Amino acid sequence: LTTVVLPETVFTTQELPASDRFEAWTEQLGRTHAPMHLSSDRAADYRGHQRVIGLGEVTVWPATFDHLVFRRTPRLVRQSDPEVFHLSLLRRGDGAASWGRQQVGYRVDDFHVNYSSRSYEISTGPDPVTIVGVEIPRAAVDLPAGRADGVVGRRISGREGMGALLAGLLVQLASDTSSYRASDAERLGRVVTDLVTAVFAHALEAEPHLAPQTHARALVLRIKSFIRQHLSDAELTPARIAAAHHISRSYLYRLFQEEGLTVASYIRDQRLAAARKDLTDPRLRTLPIHSIALRWGYLRPGDFTRAFRTVHGITPSELRDQQLSRTAVDGPHTDVDAVRMTPTAAHAHH
Known part of the structure; x- marks a missing residue:
């Protein structure tokens, strides 16, 4: 099936008999991230809804689900390790994670960071949670070997700085994919990867270790965000934009030229x-x-x-x-031409 929009699948437990829902949800999250042991006090009639948006080698997955405890054991790590970083932007509810003696609690608009090569235990609160999850191959994160792993276990704010930029992009993607084409998937994946890399580097105070192109892409994203926030200002000029970001106008022009754009356009x-x-x-x-x-x-x-x-x-x-x-x-009409999968179809797809 060919589609003109981003590839997307939908999985919801509500389409299954109550007795099958929790097992199906466990299998679905295992395919999305990595195999885990899941448990829940709502297992008898579990409610979970997940969209999986494919951005090349990156996956973004908005989800809402009942209370859940995730356990990834050393044995599961040895058996299957896709070597991916997982980030969750918490949009509703709360949760906590532990890696041995290290424990972290999360609140709304915090990022949780995990790595499939490490064992962990994560638990959500008693109420349903809503997240925007991201899966990124470890090899795609442009930081020196071993450095990025140091972000695991940190609580990163999505309310300010680089974290807010990443959160804004993920929320926008999760809220509406209809304005993107299938050909945008790889480009969006690279944008997400660059922002994740910049967020990691900022958290580690390791910005000097970033590749120059990653610095440039992160700067372009900040500039574009600034422009969108000031569209109502008739005096929004290249000179003002450059000054606000402490760069020259010529460098500003060059950044946009490398993306096939002009500032004015x-x-x-x-x-x-x-x-x-x-x-x-x-x-x-x-x-x-x-x-x-x-x-x-x-x-x-x-x-x-x-x-x-x-x-x-x-x-x-x-x-x-x-x-x-x-x-x-x-009457009101929404034109969304996305691939939708029932749980059965999603299972067959995998």
């Missing part, structure tokens, strides 16, 4: 994408178009109309009229 595309979303939102149908233009950094409505027509082939008012008439006839 990136700002324009982000502004127009945000404006298009507003124009097609029925809740904002009474908001004047010139207000939407101003909201996204266009002081003159004429400049906004020309830029929008150049990129989208129609004017903002024409797009709004089309969308409102379509909504009136068809």
Whole structure:
């Protein structure tokens, strides 16, 4: 089956008889990360839901599930070790992990980091938890041998600094993959890997050990995040962006050139994408178009109309009229062309 969006599978225990749910969930997580012994006080009627988004050699998997205790024993490590780092961004609930004498507790917006080559025990709280999990091959993390392993057991904040950048990307990916194409999967995987590497390096205070290209990619991600946060500012110029990141304009231009972009085109595309979303939102149908233009950094409505027509082939008012008439006839519609698998199909796939 060929799809134009990111490859994605869905697994939910609710489609199975209650007696089979926990065993199926155990097998699914074993395929997603590595074999583990799982236990739960909800095993008799277990509720778990997982989406698996494939980004080349990287996997991102948003999930919500009941109380769970994960145990990866030395014997399981010897029997099967895919040599992957696992990160979980905790979105709801709480949990704790132990590696022998080392124990760490986690709260919402913390990252938990694990490594399949080490034994561990993880337990979640009594209430269901929601996470965004990531699996990355150890070999893909661009840090000296043995250095990255030192991140295991640390609690990394997803609320500030490099951790917040990574958390923002993962939450965005988990919330909506429909705007990405299948051809974006490998590129997104590299972006996630670079950010994970930068987060690890920051946690280890090992930034000097990062490869130059990883420094550059992490910097580009920070700059793009800055741009998206300041799209409403009509004075968002390359000079201001460069100054905010303590680099020269020429270096800023070079960073974007290496990604096949210009700074101006990136700002324009982000502004127009945000404006298009507003124009097609029925809740904002009474908001004047010139207000939407101003909201996204266009002081003159004429400049906004020309830029929008150049990129989208129609004017903002024409797009709004089309969308409102379509909504009136068809009702709200979401076009998601993703691969969906039932538990049975997912099992057969593996």
